[in-house]
Amino acid sequence: MAEVTLNGITKRFGADTALDDVTMTIPDGAFVVLLGPTGAGKTTTLRMVSGLDRPDSGSITIGDEDVKTLTPAERNVAMVFQQYSLYPHLTVRQNLEFPLKSPLLRTPKAEIDAKVVRVAETLQISHKLDNKATQLSGGEMQRVSIGRALVRNPAIFLMDEPLSSLDAKLRADLRIELKSIQANTGATLLYVTHDQIEAMTMATHVGVLDHGRLVQFGSPRELYEDPVSIYAASRLGQPRINILPADIFGAAPAGATRIGLRPEHIIQGEGQEARVVRVEHLGDQTRLHLMFREHPIVTVSDAHTTLNEGDALSIRPESAYYFDAAGNRIRVRTQ
Known part of the structure; x- marks a missing residue:
C-alpha cells in the first residue's frame, strides 16, 4: 500500500469546474471517505487518482512516484464501481481470477487459487464460486465486484459508492466487512459516498467536497464536533443540525x-x-x-x-x- 497525495488538482469540463485546487493527502493504510452530494466532485477525484481522467493542473503522487503520465494499468490501483461490472458469461471464480491473469501481474496459478479462495471466504461467497454471474442476486454480484478488487494487492483501492444500490441490511453487513478487511490488511482505501452513515462508521478520515472544493478534511469526530461551515456541519449528523x-x-x-x-x-x-x-x-x-x-x-x-x-x-x-x-x-x- 502507499500514501497518495493530490496537490492543487483542478479539472474542468468546458465551462464547468469539477475540481477546484484540491489538495489532500491519503495516508498509507487509511480509509478515506469523500462525502458530498451529486456534483460535488467525488467521482471525478477517483478518476483523477485512477488515471481515467487527467487533471488540467496539479499533481498526483502514489508512494513517491508522480503518476501524471502513467496509464491506469501502470498506476497499480484497483477500482470498484457503483455498477457491478462483472463478465456475465464467466463464473464467480473466473471473475475473481480475471484481474490476476493480467500480463502485467503474471500471478502464478497456485497464488491465484489461494487468493480467490481467501477472498471468497471473506465475502461469504465460497458456495457461489462455480455459479455464473447471471445466477447471482444483486448483493452477491456486488460482493464479487468488490472481491475482484480485493484479490489484487494495489497501491490503493478506489471505491465509487459500491453499496448504494443494495438494501439496508446488506449495506450494513458489507460496511462491517469492508471496514474489517481494510483494518486487517492495512489497505489504503479511497471511498466515495453521499451516505453520512458510511462515512461515520468506516472512515479514518473524511473529506467534504462542495462544488469541486475540499472544504474540510479530518477524522469523522473532528468534522462532527468542529465543523468549519454550515455546509460541513450539515454533511454529518442524524437528525441534521438545526x-x-x-x-x-x-x-x-x-x-x-x-x-x-x-x-x-x-x-x-x-x-x-x-x-x-x-x-x-x-x-x-x-x-x-x-x-x-x-x-x-x-x-x-x-x-x-x-x-x-x-x-x-x-x-x-x-x-x-x-x-x-x-x-x-x-x-x-x-x-
Missing part, C-alpha cells in the same frame, strides 16, 4: 447571522418555552419536533418520554456553533 437565526436565544457574537445546534445540544427542562409539534418514537430514542418562535427545531429525548403533541417544553442551547452571512464558522472564545 440552523436558526443567530439571536433567537438572545445575544450572539459580532458578525454572526446564524446559530447551529446539534439535536443533542438542546437542553430540555430549562430556558425558553417551545411547543411540541410531533413525536417520533424510534425504540432506542425519541425525536422531538418542536416549534420555537416560528422556527422548527429537532431534538432527541429519552425513549420513554411522556411528551405528546401540543405539550410545552422549555429549552436552551448548549455548545452552539455560530456562522457568518457566508456560512463560515465564527470561533467564540470561552473563558
Whole structure:
C-alpha cells in the first residue's frame, strides 16, 4: 500500500469546474471517505487518482512516484464501481481470477487459487464460486465486484459508492466487512459516498467536497464536533443540525447571522418555552419536533418520554456553533 497525495488538482469540463485546487493527502493504510452530494466532485477525484481522467493542473503522487503520465494499468490501483461490472458469461471464480491473469501481474496459478479462495471466504461467497454471474442476486454480484478488487494487492483501492444500490441490511453487513478487511490488511482505501452513515462508521478520515472544493478534511469526530461551515456541519449528523437565526436565544457574537445546534445540544427542562409539534418514537430514542418562535427545531429525548403533541417544553442551547452571512464558522472564545 502507499500514501497518495493530490496537490492543487483542478479539472474542468468546458465551462464547468469539477475540481477546484484540491489538495489532500491519503495516508498509507487509511480509509478515506469523500462525502458530498451529486456534483460535488467525488467521482471525478477517483478518476483523477485512477488515471481515467487527467487533471488540467496539479499533481498526483502514489508512494513517491508522480503518476501524471502513467496509464491506469501502470498506476497499480484497483477500482470498484457503483455498477457491478462483472463478465456475465464467466463464473464467480473466473471473475475473481480475471484481474490476476493480467500480463502485467503474471500471478502464478497456485497464488491465484489461494487468493480467490481467501477472498471468497471473506465475502461469504465460497458456495457461489462455480455459479455464473447471471445466477447471482444483486448483493452477491456486488460482493464479487468488490472481491475482484480485493484479490489484487494495489497501491490503493478506489471505491465509487459500491453499496448504494443494495438494501439496508446488506449495506450494513458489507460496511462491517469492508471496514474489517481494510483494518486487517492495512489497505489504503479511497471511498466515495453521499451516505453520512458510511462515512461515520468506516472512515479514518473524511473529506467534504462542495462544488469541486475540499472544504474540510479530518477524522469523522473532528468534522462532527468542529465543523468549519454550515455546509460541513450539515454533511454529518442524524437528525441534521438545526440552523436558526443567530439571536433567537438572545445575544450572539459580532458578525454572526446564524446559530447551529446539534439535536443533542438542546437542553430540555430549562430556558425558553417551545411547543411540541410531533413525536417520533424510534425504540432506542425519541425525536422531538418542536416549534420555537416560528422556527422548527429537532431534538432527541429519552425513549420513554411522556411528551405528546401540543405539550410545552422549555429549552436552551448548549455548545452552539455560530456562522457568518457566508456560512463560515465564527470561533467564540470561552473563558
